[in-house]
Amino acid sequence: MGNETFLKACRGEATDYTPVWLMRQAGRYMKEYMAIKEKHSFLEMCRTPELACEVTMQPINAFELDAAIIFADILLPLEGMGIKLEFAKNMGPVITNPVRSRADIDAIRVIDPEEDVPYLLEAIKLVKKELNGKVPLIGFAGAPFTLASYIIEGGGSKNYVHTKSLIFSDPEYWHKLLAKITELTGLYLNAQIDAGAQVVQIFDSWAGCLGPDDYREFVLPYTKKVIESVNGRVPVINFSTSTGTYLEILKEAGGDVMGVDWKVRLDEAWERIGFDKGIQGNLDPTTLFGPVPEMKKRVKEILGQANGRPGHIFNLGHGIILGTPVDNVRALVDAVHEYSQR
Amino acid sequence: MGNETFLKACRGEATDYTPVWLMRQAGRYMKEYMAIKEKHSFLEMCRTPELACEVTMQPINAFELDAAIIFADILLPLEGMGIKLEFAKNMGPVITNPVRSRADIDAIRVIDPEEDVPYLLEAIKLVKKELNGKVPLIGFAGAPFTLASYIIEGGGSKNYVHTKSLIFSDPEYWHKLLAKITELTGLYLNAQIDAGAQVVQIFDSWAGCLGPDDYREFVLPYTKKVIESVNGRVPVINFSTSTGTYLEILKEAGGDVMGVDWKVRLDEAWERIGFDKGIQGNLDPTTLFGPVPEMKKRVKEILGQANGRPGHIFNLGHGIILGTPVDNVRALVDAVHEYSQR
Numbered sequence: 114m115g116n117e118t119f120l121k122a123c124r125g126e127a128t129d130y131t132p133v134w135l136m137r138q139a140g141r142y143m144k145e146y147m148a149i150k151e152k153h154s155f156l157e158m159c160r161t162p163e164l165a166c167e168v169t170m171q172p173i174n175a176f177e178l179d180a181a182i183i184f185a186d187i188l189l190p191l192e193g194m195g196i197k198l199e200f201a202k203n204m205g206p207v208i209t210n211p212v213r214s215r216a217d218i219d220a221i222r223v224i225d226p227e228e229d230v231p232y233l234l235e236a237i238k239l240v241k242k243e244l245n246g247k248v249p250l251i252g253f254a255g256a257p258f259t260l261a262s263y264i265i266e267g268g269g270s271k272n273y274v275h276t277k278s279l280i281f282s283d284p285e286y287w288h289k290l291l292a293k294i295t296e297l298t299g300l301y302l303n304a305q306i307d308a309g310a311q312v313v314q315i316f317d318s319w320a321g322c323l324g325p326d327d328y329r330e331f332v333l334p335y336t337k338k339v340i341e342s343v344n345g346r347v348p349v350i351n352f353s354t355s356t357g358t359y360l361e362i363l364k365e366a367g368g369d370v371m372g373v374d375w376k377v378r379l380d381e382a383w384e385r386i387g388f389d390k391g392i393q394g395n396l397d398p399t400t401l402f403g404p405v406p407e408m409k410k411r412v413k414e415i416l417g418q419a420n421g422r423p424g425h426i427f428n429l430g431h432g433i434i435l436g437t438p439v440d441n442v443r444a445l446v447d448a449v450h451e452y453s454q455r
Numbered sequence: 456m457g458n459e460t461f462l463k464a465c466r467g468e469a470t471d472y473t474p475v476w477l478m479r480q481a482g483r484y485m486k487e488y489m490a491i492k493e494k495h496s497f498l499e500m501c502r503t504p505e506l507a508c509e510v511t512m513q514p515i516n517a518f519e520l521d522a523a524i525i526f527a528d529i530l531l532p533l534e535g536m537g538i539k540l541e542f543a544k545n546m547g548p549v550i551t552n553p554v555r556s557r558a559d560i561d562a563i564r565v566i567d568p569e570e571d572v573p574y575l576l577e578a579i580k581l582v583k584k585e586l587n588g589k590v591p592l593i594g595f596a597g598a599p600f601t602l603a604s605y606i607i608e609g610g611g612s613k614n615y616v617h618t619k620s621l622i623f624s625d626p627e628y629w630h631k632l633l634a635k636i637t638e639l640t641g642l643y644l645n646a647q648i649d650a651g652a653q654v655v656q657i658f659d660s661w662a663g664c665l666g667p668d669d670y671r672e673f674v675l676p677y678t679k680k681v682i683e684s685v686n687g688r689v690p691v692i693n694f695s696t697s698t699g700t701y702l703e704i705l706k707e708a709g710g711d712v713m714g715v716d717w718k719v720r721l722d723e724a725w726e727r728i729g730f731d732k733g734i735q736g737n738l739d740p741t742t743l744f745g746p747v748p749e750m751k752k753r754v755k756e757i758l759g760q761a762n763g764r765p766g767h768i769f770n771l772g773h774g775i776i777l778g779t780p781v782d783n784v785r786a787l788v789d790a791v792h793e794y795s796q797r
Contacts (some may be wrong), residue, residue: 272740272741272776273741274741274744274776274778277739277741277742277744278741278744278745281741281742281744281745281746281749281750282745282746282749321697321718323718324717324718324719324720324739325718325719325720326720326756327739355663355697355718356718357699357700358699358700358718358719359718359719375666376663376665376666376667376697376698376700376701377666377667377700377701378666378667378668397619397666397669398614399614399615399616399619399620399623400619400623402616402619402620402623403620403623403624404623404624407623407624408623414668434614434616436616
């Protein structure tokens with residue numbers, strides 16, 4: 114029972130108001146999160162179901178959000194794949210044995226989620242119990258390109274030189290690598306669904322470093338296959354950033370809902386994607402720094418662009434930024450609900 | 456007369472082949488550059504006309520480029536503006552007194568180029584003498600938004616929180632700041648033209664962090680005014696990155712040639728911009744890492760998209776990346792010439 118607004122919107126059904134959740138809604142901008150973060154590393158938090166559950170619930174308890182998203186990371190499959198991941202203090206993820214050669218690609222293991230990420234599946238079960246139907250739970254995975262570029266670059270990157278060099282110099286092994294990642298990502302998402310995830314989101318956060326032709330040839334077939342592997346069991350949100358110049362191609366990868374950033378107006382984006390799909394977005398996350406009246410004006414504009422059409426899920430165009438005032442997050446969530454009452 | 460191909464293309468006139476130059480064509484990928492860089496800081500190189508001239512000429516002597524671009528930096532006006540700039544070793548630019556308050560904005564001086572950047576104007580004169588008409592010389596400046604975001608953030612930024620916070624919280628002073636920067640940028644460009652620059656390029660490298668509506672309201676009027684201040688004395692190239700979702704709006708800012716990155720196909724970009732303007736671009740700079748046959752294939756594709764139409768200037772979609780093999784740069788320049796012979 115509970116609040117089904119988000120699920121309905123994912124299926125393109127009419128809702129009483131526009132549902133809202135926020136990427137990185139569990140995070141360092143909340144003091145409750147920092148209290149746990151002070152005692153545990155990020156990976157410890159991910160790998161301890163009780164902690165992951167607690168952190169997942171924090172924003173649900175603090176704000177009137179319409180969905181929870183499991184506290185996890187797109188890089189959690191790496192350990193099972195045989196890739197060494199560390200989160201250095203105050204740094205992003207660092208991979209000490211980045212994938213650079215054919216031998217490295219051959220050595221990657223396709224994970225068995227029950228064996229390799231049992232803590233994640235357990236955390237999902239715990240959260241589901243804790244939520245007790247209050248709002249739906251979202252599971253997620255990195256899209257094949259984003260996961261591949263992470264393990265090739267060994268961390269964040271500015272120019273993706275190693276990733277693109279592999280694409281340009283050894284397309285055969287690029288395809289081999291992506292096929293492997295696609296297979297394991299399918300297993301990873303389905304295991305989350307088995308454990309109780311009611312929607313899954315694919316994060317292709319780095320796809321925007323590619324031009325449209327490269328996306329179509331080297332990325333699209335794999336994102337598509339990952340989405341197909343969910344096989345309609347739950348709705349899929351296909352999210353990426355800086356890809357607004359080729360939304361028409363992204364759409365071909367599938368997904369019930371397309372997540373878009375703020376570099377394109379929501380009305381234009383939806384029209385280009387087509388109203389047969391839902392849309393998620395697309396407030397500039399810096400807007401949350403205030404002032405609140407300006408933020409609310411922008412919330413109203415985005416809702417106006419969506420025009421009350423079924424299938425709009427309100428979100429930011431990217432994750433909440435460190436330092437965002439908690440009160441503004443509350444004001445945002447409430448404003449979406451208030452302005453979208455039908 | 457020398458090689459006028461680039462100037463003709465800037466004016467939309469037919470040429471015997473497609474001219475090519477490369478953003479950051481003078482830089483750390485060349486050993487001749489590193490030989491100077493080892494003995495002098497980046498700012499020393501900019502501020503010593505003989506060194507700036509030497510470095511400007513290095514790629515002209517090494518490759519068959521169709522234009523030179525003065526060795527300088529978009530941040531050179533800062534000192535005259537009263538803003539302290541340092542290039543820390545192995546780091547980007549760092550501003551020790553970033554602009555954050557109304558008082559900071561009021562304190563900014565409108566530079567007098569003859570007084571504040573005499574070394575740049577002298578370097579332009581030296582290069583013109585050295586070039587002796589071989590190829591035209593490009594001058595450049597940051598666009599008002601990019602310069603403003605640099606001095607507000609105090610360096611590079613991921614989310615531009617301070618810049619956007621100023622826009623959202625104090626639009627009156629944002630406009631005041633941009634008006635001031637617009638005025639001084641106009642003086643800065645015209646002084647470069649007086650000294651001998653035959654084309655100028657405006658770099659709005661960071662505009663892509665904004666959505667289309669914010670660009671139109673808070674940026675466009677100023678870029679437009681800067682371009683108008685050149686008053687048709689020389690052709691203007693209006694370059695930005697990650698702005699492919701609103702090329703139609705960028706075009707309103709003006710410029711004879713629009714510079715585009717590789718997130719959009721050149722044929723689509725040109726059609727959206729309109730064939731009344733020239734287009735510059737748009738090879739993915741990582742392509743230069745090779746293999747060369749793949750790079751050449753992509754050169755051919757871009758030339759095919761331009762379809763021999765007058766007004767195409769071949770370039771990368773962004774600057775040459777550190778570590779790019781010099782031989783591949785030569786192969787690129789030669790391939791553009793070979794494939795575009797008419």
